Amino acid sequence: EVQLVESGGGLVQPGGSLRLSCTASGFTFSRPAMSWVRQAPGKGLEWVSGIDSDGSTVYVSSVKGRFTISRDDAKNTMYLQMSSLNHDDTAVYYCAIPPFYDGIYFFSRINGYPYWGQRTQVTVSS
Numbered sequence: 001e002v003q004l005v006e007s008g009g010g011l012v013q014p015g016g017s018l019r020l021s022c023t024a025s026g027f028t029f030s031r032p033a034m035s036w037v038r039q040a041p042g043k044g045l046e047w048v049s050g051i052d053s054d055g056s057t058v059y060v061s062s063v064k065g066r067f068t069i070s071r072d073d074a075k076n077t078m079y080l081q082m083s084s085l086n087h088d089d090t091a092v093y094y095c096a097i098p099p100f101y102d103g104i105y106f107f108s109r110i111n112g113y114p115y116w117g118q119r120t121q122v123t124v125s126s
Contacts, residue, residue: 002026002115004095009120012085016124020080022095022117029076033105035098036069036080037113038091038122046091049080050098050107058107062088085124092119 008020022034035050049059049069057069068081078095098105099112106112 002097004097004115004117006093006095006117006120009093009122011123011125013126014086014124016085017081017083018085018122019082020093020095020120020122022078022080024076024078024095029071029073032097032100033107034071034078035096035107035113036078037094037096037110037116038089039094040088040091043091045110047108047110048093050105051078052105082122085122087124090122090124092121094119 003025005023006020012018031053033050033052036048037045038048039045047060048063049067051057051069051071059067066084071078095117096113097115098107099109099114
């Protein structure tokens with residue numbers, strides 16, 4: 001059974017930093033790409049960042065230069081280092097495995113994600 005467990009969320013002041021972790025089990029972690037997806041209060045799901053099995057990364061434009069995604073396959077863990085946080089980053093954050101078709105991961109196709117974590121809350125407030 002695939003399990004994804006997020007941790008590291010919390011309350012942080014604007015301009016601050018936070019690191020999220022996602023620990024995976026139930027599959028060979030080094031194989032699939034992984035993503036972070038978030039949902040702000042009253043809004044829909046938004047794909048944030050993805051990392052492929054070769055370590056290549058992609059980001060939504062609003063977090064480029066502020067967030068860094070990484071993975072440690074030896075620990076079955078993915079991370080999201082967030083810095084220069086602002087109120088717009090307030091959301092619940094999910095780690096998830098993106099859909100895979102014809103040899104391609106479709107990071108932004110949120111409705112097609114087959115596996116999700118249980119989420120972690122990030123609140124940016126003074």
